[in-house]
Amino acid sequence: MKTAKSIALILLIIISSSTTSYILAQNKQIKQADICAELEKVNGNEMIKRLADQRIAFNKNRSNHNLPKAEYIINRSNLTIINFNGLDYYVKNNRLTGIKGLNLSDSVMNQITAKLILLDGIQYEQSELLNNEHVNPNSNLQKIWYMDRQFMLTLKILSSTVRDIAALTKNENPSLTVETNVAKMRLPNIDKAAKKSNMQSLLSLSK
Template identity: 45%
Template sequence: MAKFNTIMFEMPKKLYANELIEKLTDQRREFNNNRGAGQVNNLPTPEYIFNREKLTTITFEGLDFIIKDRRVIGIKGLTLSEKALQQITDKLLFLDKVQFDYCEKSNREYLSGNADLQNIRNIDRWFFTSLKILTTTLNDIAAFTKKANTTVMVEANLANMRKPNIDTFGEKPVDQAIVQLAK
C-alpha cells in the first residue's frame, strides 16, 4: 500500500505471462531431463499464473490484465462490460487451474511409493498442452481485443470462443480430453 495525500491505494504487482509460462515449462523440462534418485527433492513448484488475490497486472501481447480476488477486473486501455470480464476470467482461471493441477498431479505421482513413469509422461504431456492452450487462448483474446473497438464486439468474440479453446489447438484426442481429465 502506498499513501499519497492521505489516500491509500494498492500498488499492483507486475508480472509477464510469457515469462511465467516459459518458467513453468522450463522447470518441468529440466526436472524431467535430470530426474534421478535424488531429484525428488527438486520437483517443480506448481504456480498459478492468473489465480491471484492481490492486485496484480499480468502483461501478455501488449495487454495488461488487471487481476484482483481471482478475477480479471479490467484490461488496461479497454472498457469492457462485467460480462466480458467474467468470460475472460472463466477461461483464464480454468486453464490456469488445469495447468496447476497437472503439475501437482505429476509431483504426487513422483512422490508415490511406486511411480508409474508412463503415467507421469502422460500427465506431463497434459501439463505442457494446458500451457500451450493457455497461450493460444491469450493470443486469441489479444487479437480480437486489439481489433474490436466496442465492448459488444469483444463480448461477441468471447462468446464465440470455445471453452477453453481446446478444439482449435489440435486434433489429437489428448488435447480434447484435457478438460475431462482435469475435472
C-alpha cells in the same frame, strides 16, 4: 477602505482555495503512486514459458529430485497486473477485474475470467499431481507421461487463448471486437486433446 479590505479578503480566499486544491491534488497523486507501487506486476508470457521450461528441465534430469513448484499464474488474491501479449489484465480475489484500455461488460469479463481461471487451475493441479506421482514409490511412468502431456498442453492452450484475445484488440474498435468474439472462443477438451496428442506420438513412433 472597505473596498480594499474586501479585495484583500477575496484574494485571501482565492489563494487559500488554490493552495488547498494543490495540496489535495498532490495527496491524490501520492496515494495513486503508493497504490501503483503496491501492485504486483507479472509478465504472464514469461511465467508460462518458465513453468514449461522448468518441467522440461526436470524431465531431462529427474535424478536431481528438484521438483518444479506448482504455481498459479492468474489465481491471485491481491490486486495484480498480469501482462499477456501487451495487454494488462487486472486480477484480484481470483477473478479478472479489468483489462487496461478496454471497456468490457461484466458478462464478457466473467467469460474471460472463466476461461483463464479454468486453464490456470488445470495447469496447477496437473503440476501438483505430477510432483506427487514422482515421489510415489509405486509411481506409474505411463501415468506420469500422460499428466505431463496434459500439463504442457494446458500451458499451450492458455498461451494461445491470451494471444487470441490480444489479436482481437488490434481492430479499430477493440472493446466491441472483444465483446462480440469472446463467446465464440471455445476451450478444447483437455483430456481429448491430450489423448489425440498421445495417439499422434504413438503413431510417429510406430513408423
